[in-house]
Amino acid sequence: MENIIEKALKIAQRLGAKDVEIFLEEYHVKKYSWKHCFENFQTANFFGASIRVLVNGKHGFFSFTGTSPKLFERGVKLAVKIARVSRREPYLEEFPEYGKSKVEDIFDKKIKETGIQEMKNIVEKLKNESEAELLRGSLKAVSYATALFNFSDSISEERTYISLNTSIKKRESKPLQRYICFRTLKRFLEEFETLKNYAEEIKHFSSPSQLPTGKYNVLLLPNIAGELMKRMLVNMLCADRIQKGKSPWEDVGKQIACKELSIIDSGIIPCAFGSKSFDGDGLPTKEKILVQNGVLKNYIYDYYRALIDCTESTGNATRSYKKLPKPAPSNVIIEEGDYEPEGEYVIVHRIIGEKLSNPLRGELSFQISAGFLKKQNGELLPVTGAIVHDNFFDLIKHRMKICKGQEWCKNVCSPPILLENVCIAGK
Amino acid sequence: MESLKETGEFLLRKVESFGANAEVRINIVKLFTVKAEDKKLREIEAREERTLGLRVEKDNKVGFASTTNFEKNSLENLIKQALSSLKEIEHKIEKESVEAKLSSEYKIYPMGMPVDEKASIAEELNKMAFVSKRIRHASTWIGEREDIRYFLSSEGSRILTRFVSVGIRQFSVAKENGRIEKLGETKSFTGGYEFIYRANWMDFVKEISLLSEKLLSAGTPEAGVQEVVLDPKTLGLLLHESIGHASEADLACSGNSVLSQMLGKKVASELVTVIDSGVEEHGIFMPYDDEGVRKEKTVVVENGILKNFLHTCETACKCSVNSTGNARAENALRLPLARQCNYYLEPRDAKTEELISEVKKGIYVTGIGTKGGHADVSTGSFTLSAGCSYEIRNGEIRGLLKGVTLGGSILDVLNSVKLVGSDFALHYNIFLGCKKEGQRVKVSFGGPHILAKVIIGGKHN
Numbered sequence: 001m002e003n004i005i006e007k008a009l010k011i012a013q014r015l016g017a018k019d020v021e022i023f024l025e026e027y028h029v030k031k032y033s034w035k036h037c038f039e040n041f042q043t044a045n046f047f048g049a050s051i052r053v054l055v056n057g058k059h060g061f062f063s064f065t066g067t068s069p070k071l072f073e074r075g076v077k078l079a080v081k082i083a084r085v086s087r088r089e090p091y092l093e094e095f096p097e098y099g100k101s102k103v104e105d106i107f108d109k110k111i112k113e114t115g116i117q118e119m120k121n122i123v124e125k126l127k128n129e130s131e132a133e134l135l136r137g138s139l140k141a142v143s144y145a146t147a148l149f150n151f152s153d154s155i156s157e158e159r160t161y162i163s164l165n166t167s168i169k170k171r172e173s174k175p176l177q178r179y180i181c182f183r184t185l186k187r188f189l190e191e192f193e194t195l196k197n198y199a200e201e202i203k204h205f206s207s208p209s210q211l212p213t214g215k216y217n218v219l220l221l222p223n224i225a226g227e228l229m230k231r232m233l234v235n236m237l238c239a240d241r242i243q244k245g246k247s248p249w250e251d252v253g254k255q256i257a258c259k260e261l262s263i264i265d266s267g268i269i270p271c272a273f274g275s276k277s278f279d280g281d282g283l284p285t286k287e288k289i290l291v292q293n294g295v296l297k298n299y300i301y302d303y304y305r306a307l308i309d310c311t312e313s314t315g316n317a318t319r320s321y322k323k324l325p326k327p328a329p330s331n332v333i334i335e336e337g338d339y340e341p342e343g344e345y346v347i348v349h350r351i352i353g354e355k356l357s358n359p360l361r362g363e364l365s366f367q368i369s370a371g372f373l374k375k376q377n378g379e380l381l382p383v384t385g386a387i388v389h390d391n392f393f394d395l396i397k398h399r400m401k402i403c404k405g406q407e408w409c410k411n412v413c414s415p416p417i418l419l420e421n422v423c424i425a426g427k
Numbered sequence: 428m429e430s431l432k433e434t435g436e437f438l439l440r441k442v443e444s445f446g447a448n449a450e451v452r453i454n455i456v457k458l459f460t461v462k463a464e465d466k467k468l469r470e471i472e473a474r475e476e477r478t479l480g481l482r483v484e485k486d487n488k489v490g491f492a493s494t495t496n497f498e499k500n501s502l503e504n505l506i507k508q509a510l511s512s513l514k515e516i517e518h519k520i521e522k523e524s525v526e527a528k529l530s531s532e533y534k535i536y537p538m539g540m541p542v543d544e545k546a547s548i549a550e551e552l553n554k555m556a557f558v559s560k561r562i563r564h565a566s567t568w569i570g571e572r573e574d575i576r577y578f579l580s581s582e583g584s585r586i587l588t589r590f591v592s593v594g595i596r597q598f599s600v601a602k603e604n605g606r607i608e609k610l611g612e613t614k615s616f617t618g619g620y621e622f623i624y625r626a627n628w629m630d631f632v633k634e635i636s637l638l639s640e641k642l643l644s645a646g647t648p649e650a651g652v653q654e655v656v657l658d659p660k661t662l663g664l665l666l667h668e669s670i671g672h673a674s675e676a677d678l679a680c681s682g683n684s685v686l687s688q689m690l691g692k693k694v695a696s697e698l699v700t701v702i703d704s705g706v707e708e709h710g711i712f713m714p715y716d717d718e719g720v721r722k723e724k725t726v727v728v729e730n731g732i733l734k735n736f737l738h739t740c741e742t743a744c745k746c747s748v749n750s751t752g753n754a755r756a757e758n759a760l761r762l763p764l765a766r767q768c769n770y771y772l773e774p775r776d777a778k779t780e781e782l783i784s785e786v787k788k789g790i791y792v793t794g795i796g797t798k799g800g801h802a803d804v805s806t807g808s809f810t811l812s813a814g815c816s817y818e819i820r821n822g823e824i825r826g827l828l829k830g831v832t833l834g835g836s837i838l839d840v841l842n843s844v845k846l847v848g849s850d851f852a853l854h855y856n857i858f859l860g861c862k863k864e865g866q867r868v869k870v871s872f873g874g875p876h877i878l879a880k881v882i883i884g885g886k887h888n
């Protein structure tokens with residue numbers, strides 16, 4: 001591959017490129033999937049590349065799949081051709097110098113070498129020990145490598161992850177979805193054990209009813225709380241959104257939430273899904289405070305957006321071979337609080353439609369697909385089908401309580417969060 | 428191994444030499460996007476994805492492996508991987524062998540047009556989006572897509588299909604007195620570059636900007652169950668997210684869908700007849716599915732009665748029916764799943780004005796700017812974001828509403844359909860697709876205007 005890259009770089013130079021960057025992405029996937037009585041084994045080998053060039057201050061980009069030298073040669077020529085009809089790029093004069101952070105436990109040889117039959121055995125073990133039905137799901141073991149090359153430098157890294165996505169049901173309960181994902185097999189199996197408790201927790205979720213329209217206190221479990229905080233707040237702190245006026249959070253130093261809320265972003269946490277030693281620009285990943293005691297502290301930058309604001313990248317460029325780098329959170333950690341829920345409240349286990357919220361105008365909207373109304377006397381009534389619709393800006397400032405304990409879900413670590421007096425549309 | 432035919436035939440011969448049968452899927456997707464932003468050309472992106480999937484069958488066992496690498500040694504390794512991941516199957520799937528070569532119609536091949544012309548059009552359109560100082564940001568995209576699929580099997584099938592489409596997308600952000608509103612809308616077309624020449628795109632981008640401005644002072648709906656008139660795009664989205672996913676046989680036949688035990692039973696008002704088809708004008712072009720089965724029209728619901736699920740060969744075999752040609756994969760790296768194609772409600776005879784005049788207090792929901800929807804087919808609940816919507820009072824359309832979210836139980840909504848219009852429109856989006864189990868495929872959906880009852884998320888007094 002080195003020879004192919006070297007040749008492609010030489011062609012770019014010959015065609016007049018001032019700078020060039022080749023991004024490579026390779027992954028190998030082993031997947032065991034099942035849907036009740038249907039099951040499948042599959043393996044996939046993927047290789048994608050993108051070529052970015054700067055020609056006379058103009059920028060060109062072409063991406064493709066495959067490894068043949070002809071594809072690389074054609075890719076360089078097309079990227080240069082595109083650059084020639086593009087407009088002059090005012091900020092990006094050259095690509096950055098590469099660098100790495102030290103991050104532990106992001107590669108596990110056991111995941112890379114695991115066989116599909118072993119994967120099936122993991123799932124069978126869970127079924128037997130928890131006495132639960134896993135109606136539909138998949139277990140995926142992925143080894144993944146990225147590399148960046150330019151005229152003078154190169155950088156590469158190999159990572160792994162194993163993930164389980166399954167709908168789980170016990171006795172008469174309706175099936176509920178669960179997702180676990182970690183970079184090492186050991187950490188994954190530790191978390192895997194908690195699924196047995198989860199199956200026990202949801203066994204009473206049968207014959208759910210619809211909540212009457214009204215105002216309720218709502219307890220978001222960690223996976224849901226984390227997802228909503230990331231979607232409504234953290235994603236909106238990406239510098240590209242701020243620069244385009246597509247974020248409501250335009251003032252660093254301002255109190256935007258209650259004092260109990262603190263959030264950090266870190267790309268260097270061992271074993272976490274969003275950890276890596278360099279970002280999509282080839283720059284070292286870092287740890288940074290985003291919100292401290294409710295005060296907005298920092299935005300999330302990649303190299304290009306940092307150039308626009310005359311600041312340094314926070315090492316948050318994300319990319320695939322298909323797209324140019326852009327800023328995105330790596331791992332989001334919401335600090336735990338000490339609140340213990342009391343009285344009557346709705347416990348939310350599963351939501352749908354959270355992507356339909358409008359973070360720009362603070363419109364939090366999702367449907368409770370599965371949950372329980374916990375009555376004063378401790379009784380749990382299964383509920384479904386109610387729409388939560390409320391003002392997120394007001395909720396995080398005045399009506400949010402942060403509870404004890406934290407859980408990881410993909411690249412977010414969050415405690416449970418209670419929202420007070422939330423508008424719910426139901427029957 | 429540059430030619431598709433050469434690659435496919437090589438693999439078939441090699442697999443057959445191991446005493447096994449094979450199906451080879453080769454997929455080439457070419458994409459080209461020009462994006463202008465804030466009055467300047469921002470990005471030109473070109474992409475070509477080649478993927479290859481190999482399904483082998485030997486001694487009543489099947490295996491699957493896939494790759495992006497078409498080099499000879501990689502293909503030989505692929506065969507080893509497929510043969511080493513064999514699992515037993517209960518029934519052998521018999522398929523007819525087919526030879527076909529089909530393409531969607533177009534007049535001007537979009538990817539042959541000069542890049543600088545496309546860049547200028549995107550830039551000019553983007554400038555037109557700045558209708559006032561309140562528009563703080565605007566992005567305009569021109570997108571082109573070509574999807575070539577080649578299916579070969581040891582049984583003798585050789586099917587080549589080609590789907591060419593183009594589209595324009597506008598996204599505008601308006602801001603005033605600390606309030607921000609955004610609105611994005613897409614127009615897509617199965618065809619060629621003639622689509623870009625045909626319509627008045629300046630009016631389209633201006634309309635989106637003007638609507639984003641109007642949203643700054645729009646009201647919010649009341650929470651609770653309301654009567655709604657849905658336009659074809661919103662109806663299509665609702666059908667797709669609710670009954671559409673619930674009728675996909677991999678979910679329905681494995682007890683994962685609210686429709687699992689409902690075949691032959693009443694699931695909707697008798698005004699509801701739902702169809703899924705492979706080729707429709709303004710819809711997607713999929714005459715054959717990714718298992719080499721012809722996609723015919725499938726009646727999913729007829730006059731309110733659930734008639735059929737959408738099947739792949741595997742689900743059809745389990746349920747002892749024929750495949751409906753709904754096996755679809757994002758690309759050849761992935762195994763096909765049961766997916767919708769062009770999914771729509773058949774029109775009846777009511778005029779749109781009649782539907783509006785029937786509503787004393789409710790909402791006219793349009794799909795302009797919708798952000799899509801989501802369904803939980805196991806619990807039978809769905810939710811979707813409406814686009815720009817309007818209050819209806821005493822049979823008349825009133826003020827603009829923002830933030831309208833629709834939701835509730837799939838079966839409750841379908842049973843509440845009171846009137847079905849006589850108009851018809853299908854919507855396809857070149858820039859987006861429907862995601863299931865990590866695979867995004869192109870779909871279209873639609874129908875006429877309808878009058879029904881749904882839960883609306885909003886303020887509670």
